[in-house]
Amino acid sequence: MSHRRIPKRKAVLAGAGAVGVAAAAILLPHANASQSGSGSEPKGEPRTLSAAAAQDLVSQLGPELGEAYAGAYYDAQKQQVIVNVSGDSNEVIVQVNEAGAVARPVENSMGELKSAADTLARDATIPGTAWAVDPRTNQVLVTADRTVAGDSWNQLESAVKSLGSGMARIQKSAGEFKPFLEGGDAIFGGGSRCSLGFNVTTGDGQPGFLTAGHCGVADDQWSEDPNGAPIGTVQEATFPGEGDFALVTYDDPATEAPSTVDLGNGETLDIAAADDAAVGQEVFRMGSTTGLNSGQVTGLDATVNYPEGTVTGLIQTNVCAEPGDSGGALFTRDGSAIGLTSGGSGDCTSGGETFFQPVTTALAAVGAQIGAGDAGGDQGQGEGQDQGQGEGQDQDEAGQDEAGQEAGQDEAGQDEAGQEDGQEDGQDQAGQEDGQDQAGQDQGDFDGN
Numbered sequence: 357m358s359h360r361r362i363p364k365r366k367a368v369l370a371g372a373g374a375v376g377v378a379a380a381a382i383l384l385p386h387a388n389a390s391q392s393g394s395g396s397e398p399k400g401e402p403r404t405l406s407a408a409a410a411q412d413l414v415s416q417l418g419p420e421l422g423e424a425y426a427g428a429y430y431d432a433q434k435q436q437v438i439v440n441v442s443g444d445s446n447e448v449i450v451q452v453n454e455a456g457a458v459a460r461p462v463e464n465s466m467g468e469l470k471s472a473a474d475t476l477a478r479d480a481t482i483p484g485t486a487w488a489v490d491p492r493t494n495q496v497l498v499t500a501d502r503t504v505a506g507d508s509w510n511q512l513e514s515a516v517k518s519l520g521s522g523m524a525r526i527q528k529s530a531g532e533f534k535p536f537l538e539g540g541d542a543i544f545g546g547g548s549r550c551s552l553g554f555n556v557t558t559g560d561g562q563p564g565f566l567t568a569g570h571c572g573v574a575d576d577q578w579s580e581d582p583n584g585a586p587i588g589t590v591q592e593a594t595f596p597g598e599g600d601f602a603l604v605t606y607d608d609p610a611t612e613a614p615s616t617v618d619l620g621n622g623e624t625l626d627i628a629a630a631d632d633a634a635v636g637q638e639v640f641r642m643g644s645t646t647g648l649n650s651g652q653v654t655g656l657d658a659t660v661n662y663p664e665g666t667v668t669g670l671i672q673t674n675v676c677a678e679p680g681d682s683g684g685a686l687f688t689r690d691g692s693a694i695g696l697t698s699g700g701s702g703d704c705t706s707g708g709e710t711f712f713q714p715v716t717t718a719l720a721a722v723g724a725q726i727g728a729g730d731a732g733g734d735q736g737q738g739e740g741q742d743q744g745q746g747e748g749q750d751q752d753e754a755g756q757d758e759a760g761q762e763a764g765q766d767e768a769g770q771d772e773a774g775q776e777d778g779q780e781d782g783q784d785q786a787g788q789e790d791g792q793d794q795a796g797q798d799q800g801d802f803d804g805n
Contacts, residue, residue: 488655531701546575567683569595572602596665643681
């Protein structure tokens with residue numbers, strides 16, 4: 357494999373780099389919304405915010421409210437932050453409103469909701485169940501798939517009832533919770549097929565990528581073709597347990613790993629940084645089986661009880677996914693990396709619930725950063741990530757670039773070198789099976805909004 361060769365899906369990204377830049381410029385409908393709190397809104401009035409700016413506000417405001425803080429979510433239609441407030445403190449409500457959010461009095465405190473989740477973990481860790489705090493209903497939302505029946509269902513109902521009225525509710529899923537491991541055509545290992553998530557740079561400057569942890573434990577080497585020569589080796593993998601993520605480094609240290617996501621139809625989107633998810637936030641998922649699909653974040657810090665074991669700390673969404681999409685990228689239209697596809701139920705015909713590993717916690721755990729760190733890669737990457745890496749990141753990571761000039765030349769060369777591969781792979785994917793029509797619709801939504 358030539359040092360300029362990259363996995364096929366990434367070649368599409370490199371080849372369509374110029375298109376991706378144009379697409380990224382178009383796909384920022386919230387750019388005209390107030391994102392920095394410049395003071396254009398009257399004090400005490402709700403601010404109009406992007407989802408990213410909303411998350412920043414919540415991150416700052418939540419700790420300030422202490423025990424009165426009971427969660428928050430993003431109203432995408434109004435572009436406002438709704439902050440749940442427990443207790444009878446008028447001062448807290450005033451504080452929330454003056455910060456530009458909408459204060460919403462609720463019954464259940466965050467401490468009570470977390471205690472309820474702990475009780476479920478102790479009494480209802482049943483394969484086929486999942487739960488997460490839903491700030492929109494101020495309850496713990498418990499989901500049971502179709503395999504939960506008989507004694508298991510009775511056990512789950514009993515655990516939920518023990519929490520008291522109004523603390524949790526159960527919803528049934530028509531599908532079955534499982535990691536989305538089989539199918540797809542992106543990366544191959546051990547007879548399994550998964551999707552590449554985001555390219556990263558490791559702490560010692562090596563190029564690599566993130567994918568799902570259950571893919572990483574399935575095999576320690578991955579290729580770009582079935583039974584092909586390995587292109588990457590798993591360095592770390594977590595599954596089950598506290599997350600579902602894996603770090604794979606490219607075997608050729610000269611492999612170029614662009615920080616972009618394939619949107620299908622030759623379009624790409626530059627990924628500048630990682631960020632935390634917010635309930636109510638619009639997100640997009642790209643996977644090797646079903647292509648581009650969109651939806652909303654419905655829960656945070658979710659616990660999922662897969663047949664293989666329990667996984668904690670996940671993002672819950674209503675974005676569809678199917679086998680082979682595992683490890684694929686969850687991101688925002690402004691180019692923030694949000695999650696890695698873990699699993700869920702349903703498909704892209706009937707819908708379902710899906711779960712994602714937060715990118716920020718995965719990066720912090722493996723000591724890596726998005727891409728080459730040359731475009732805001734210092735933002736939102738969790739604990740242990742230096743916030744002032746900015747200008748000198750290329751020097752620190754690759755140990756080759758002087759003032760970032762060589763990196764810029766490499767990027768330009770990469771776009772040119774990837775043109776043929778990108779065109780070829782775009783043809784390969786054009787006839788992809790189930791989900792292609794939906795992917796095309798989501799591409800239209802992405803371009804048209």
